[in-house]
Amino acid sequence: MPGPLNRRQxxxxxxxxxxxxxxxxxxxxxxxxxxxxxxxxxLILAGNGSPEDGPADATLRLAxxxxxxxxxxxxxxxxxxxxxxxxxxxxxxxxxxxIFGPPSERAASVALACAEQGxxxxxxxxxxxxxxxxxxxxxRDVVMRAGGDWLRATTWLAAHADAVAARLRxxxxxxxxxxxxxxxxxxxxxLLVMGAIDTGDFKRLFARAREES
Numbered sequence: 476m477p478g479p480l481n482r483r484q485x486x487x488x489x490x491x492x493x494x495x496x497x498x499x500x501x502x503x504x505x506x507x508x509x510x511x512x513x514x515x516x517x518l519i520l521a522g523n524g525s526p527e528d529g530p531a532d533a534t535l536r537l538a539x540x541x542x543x544x545x546x547x548x549x550x551x552x553x554x555x556x557x558x559x560x561x562x563x564x565x566x567x568x569x570x571x572x573x574i575f576g577p578p579s580e581r582a583a584s585v586a587l588a589c590a591e592q593g594x595x596x597x598x599x600x601x602x603x604x605x606x607x608x609x610x611x612x613x614x615r616d617v618v619m620r621a622g623g624d625w626l627r628a629t630t631w632l633a634a635h636a637d638a639v640a641a642r643l644r645x646x647x648x649x650x651x652x653x654x655x656x657x658x659x660x661x662x663x664x665x666l667l668v669m670g671a672i673d674t675g676d677f678k679r680l681f682a683r684a685r686e687e688s
Contacts, residue, residue: 508668508680509663509680510654511665511666511667512654512662516653516665519568519570520536520538524642525538525569525570525646526587526590526596527567528566528569528596529559530564530566532564534685535566535663536565536664537559537568537662537663539570540570540572540646540649540650540658541571541603541659542571542573542579543586543602543603543609544573544576545574545579545658548658548671549603550671551659551671552603552604554674555661556600558674558678562678570649570650572643572646572647574657579609581611581614582602582614583643585598586598587632588632588635589621591628592623592624592627594618598621602617653667655669661677663680663681664684664687665688
């Protein structure tokens with residue numbers, strides 16, 4: 476039975492492990508990012524009534540499938556926000572896909588109702604970064620802090636409940652149509668990335684999507 480490794484052997488083993496990790500990182504960073512989902516992406520990127528935000532001279536359209544209670548969505552949100560801001564020419568299409576139960580559905584519905592007041596992006600950001608439990612008290616506070624009118628939002632939602640529910644179902648159908656099994660999903664041009672990624676990966680995604688457009 477071999478004896479314990481000596482200090483030199485341990486150092487050598489450590490170097491191999493670190494070297495392997497470094498090579499893995501290089502391969503990861505240089506591998507093509509995103510999966511081409513074909514022309515179906517064009518239909519999704521048309522918006523179809525989803526909230527949108529971005530500069531008039533945007534050169535890339537990005538659809539974001541997310542859930543306000545999804546840990547990976549919330550983890551990846553700061554990187555997404557930073558990457559979009561740094562790029563400066565990305566048009567974002569918000570695809571609320573509440574798959575984490577009733578509180579997620581309520582939050583998504585209220586957020587969509589706030590689009591009528593022109594504050595959807597602000598409400599979206601607040602819901603992605605607020606750590607409180609999602610209930611109506613929390614949602615009301617978020618809407619009011621965003622400069623919105625809670626009564627107006629809930630009244631509008633009550634009058635358009637069927638349309639909002641249809642929009643959420645359509646988002647789910649769009650997600651499945653491109654092979655997205657859960658949140659988050661980022662569709663840049665025709666390239667889809669599933670799961671949270673960092674700012675550098677968003678930069679690579681944006682670059683490749685523009686190259687292949």
